[in-house]
Amino acid sequence: MNALDELFTRTRSEGRAALVAYLPAGYPDLETSVQAVRAVAEAGADVVEVGVPYTDPLMDGPVIEQAASEALKAGFRLAQVFDVVASVREAGAVPVVMSYYNPILRHGIDQFAAELADAGGAGLITPDLIPDExxxxxxxxxxxxxxxxxxxxxxxxxxxxxxxxxACRGFVYVASTMGVTGTRAQVGQGAPDLVKRTRAVTELPLCVGLGVSTGAQAAEVASFADGVIVGSALVRALGADRSLAELTRLTEELAEGVRR
Structure with missing residues (x-):
């Protein structure tokens, strides 16, 4: 069992979903991004999904795309993602990385895996890499x-x-709607059905993402999923108030939602 298996065993025993918080490494700068991942971990995020800024983010909506652009302009380099991962682990949450595949190819696949594991990372989400390849x-x-x-x-x-x-380990990432990431007024209507269909073929935890931005939405998704993934809303909160106060407040609201 790796850290994700242990986490979902615990959350299931507690009768609740896990909160998965996404933040990009290096945004708005490396030091602040380290402080931000620590803040969400301490405010109740069970898993912190550390995003790797990329120049061609096919899945990401405008909020995350802009954050990635700022991080790259500030000098972010892939090797720095491991410092952010280590900070998540030290703060008590389970770190995973989300990255498009090209940076990993450039870094070296085995080298990336080794460095991620050494930093305490538990897994990697690859939105543009399909299991067949x-x-x-x-x-x-x-x-x-x-x-x-x-x-x-x-x-x-x-x-x-x-x-x-x-092909998955840890959990399956359930994209509840077609399209790019971003906050939405309501959870995609097809999300419960997609979770039901996926449950029929696996016993792995199912984490739902794309669109959750409030505690009420988190509670809604937590009623049928094992994990609730929140990204754009947290990135927007970090960008609006770099004192981390709004980021912490929103994380606490979301954490309360998944625990209802």
């Missing part, structure tokens, strides 16, 4: 005790759901 990464992840985490979406057929879930 991920054997090299999956082998490196297995060798270093990391969880490869892939995405399912409303467009995924039943066989695709099964194949993707079988």
């Amino acid at each position: 991920a054997q090299v990464w999956r082998s490196a992840a297995d060798a270093h005790g990391l969880a490869p985490i892939f995405l399912v979406a409303p467009s995924s057929g039943d066989e695709r759901l099964r194949m993707t879930a079988e």
